Amino acid sequence: MNNKKYIVVIVMWTILLQLSGCGNSENNMEERTKTDSAENILTLNEEQLRMLEPSYTSATYRDMPKTMRFNGKVDILPEYITSVSHPLGGHITAIRVVPGQVFRKGEVLAVLEDYKYVQLQEDFLMAKAQLKTAERNYRRQQELNVNRASSDRVFENAEEEYNKLRIAIRSLEQKLILADLDPTSIAENNISRSTTITAPFNGMVSHISVQKGQYVNPSDILFELVNAQGLIIHIKVFEKDLPSIQNGQELTVYTNSHPDQPLKANIMTINHYIQEDGSADVYAKFQDSPYRLALGMYLNAVVTTYKHKTIVIPETSVVSYEDKSYVFERLRQNVFRLVPLEVVSTYEGYVEPGKSELLADMDIVDRGSYDLLMAMKNKGDTE
Template sequence: MKNIVGIFVLLLLWSCGNKENTTEENTTEATENVLKLSDEQLKAFSLTTVELQERNVTKTLKLNGTVDVPPQNLVSVSSALGGYVKSTKLLPGMHFRKGEVIAVMEDNQFIQLQQDYLTTRAQLQNAEAEYHRQKQLNQSKASSDKVYLQAKANYETLLISQKALEEKLRMIHINPSNVSVNNIKRTASVYAPFDGFVSQVFVNVGKYVSPSDVLFELVDPKDLHLNLKVFEKDWDKISIGQSLTAYTNSHPEKKYGGEIILISKNISQDRAVEVHAHFTESNAQLIPGLYMNAEVPIPESKALALPEESILAFEGKHYVFEVLDKNSFRMTTVEIGNTGDGWIEIVNGNQLTGKKIAQKGAYTLLMALKNTAED
């Protein structure tokens, strides 16, 4: 409160001391962004100055990109034998658990498959008994080799058929040991292969699908990663293993940790390199295609910097007051960079090297200059 009152008093003194100035003179001063103070005003402003210094600052590389999923974690689910979709409750974005029924298929071929299996199993029992009988007869020379070999071939053929039919039943998630004369099903369930969420749904109830048709596209979120673009000029500032912090435009306060795992060796037409980062923790709010910003801290380095107090933010830009002489100050635009220990990097600092910059009282100079421009 005391600072506000002090600035108000100083501006009042300034305004009174400039009443005799013409409008034309004030306009010239404001246009050139130069402020001139009398000795009395300078004393009242209690100004201190500072020069650019080389300071250690922690730089932050700001990137952007999208959440992506590797091919092995984007799974297309089909029905092994096709059929009609009897039921499904999946919707895009819905989460599911491993082993959960995500669709029920219905088709005559499921019945036929179980029938073939039961028939083959029954035939195999007879063929096995006949094979062992002919084997004993052949050993005692009571049966010819031809009859024995025929029984053996018949038994092995049926054994192969049964094994193949068992695998076909397992493909549609029907346990062969549960199939019996009194337990033949006309439906087959499709189960979720992992915990995840639905990316896309391509079917509806009643639709017929073939084995090559995709029912759902499912995402395994355990391996979601961030696909970032790094421009050529910053390519040498990143390395595998670097940590980063990511956030969305809608919720910048929510931070997601990550680590760089891969840096592309190709430069695109827009002179950018693809960088892939893993999230340190899986999160249900992260979905493929989501736009995100990322900040990668760069190891400390020397940079030309000024104290935070010297730098003024005004109308979307940053300024400092350069000391021209004892009583004159020029407001100069600066481009700021990273910060460290109360100092801010001046990216275009070379133009101010060796010059005195207002520190304490810089904000008062800004108010006085703008007050002059408005008179």
């Protein structure tokens, strides 16, 4: 009989402890509910819960990449900066570009005018006319010399004159090309007193040194052009982070104007000289030509170094509202709490949260979190 009493007592204590545990759990839920403002708590009725059908998840451990963030700006390789002058000079009659303008190869930058262009075309046409006469004389003297009807000296003089004119024409052709005049289009009824300066590549005008009406000499710089293919990233890396940086490493680059359009680059060189501020210069080359960037523009660069195991949650469970991130915690079957979330990093569909230990025991809404957010905001609008 005594044994039966002991068994009954033990069973009763077990039940009481379980009820106490449930009570503590309920109390914890109540405490969480009380500590949050009413606007962060959402209670659904049975019909709403059935319509939304949220699914649930919990925080898990996963390998996430370790990232480092750096500030930098757009720089350029020296060989991709071109100073433009004109080999003959002249008066500038038109300037077709402005500083900062993007241009395509062959586009007209400026128009120059000078009598030298007329003289050059005249010399070219005169030499071509003389060449025809010299060629006929050379052929005739060659035939006569074969038949011994003329002396070798006469034939040699004709040959020399013919070759001199051929050389002169080749030289004049190159001068015309340098002056941006097409030798094949020059004729006696098509002599121009002006020429153009055209873009030698696709790029951008960084500086204009002249103005309309100005006379320029062959040594004067008219434009400074930048080839976008030579744009690079110049970032400052502090000494403590330098061991994690290596050549060929990929960067993800963001601009302040287009943070939603990341660019890819690879580290091309590391200057291991540590400057007075404790940083070293690191340069990276863009994978594609970044035509929307400008020289000197400030950038943010993210480098992925290695992976570490940490607490993560599915990216689908995170909602954004007014530039802040949140998750929904299920407190009870139909009661949900909106919890602020700091996003440390995102990788392959998972989010690494800040203060991840706070999420360890949460029952987190996965699918349907945005529906809950809309329901919560609609509730606030109707109250």
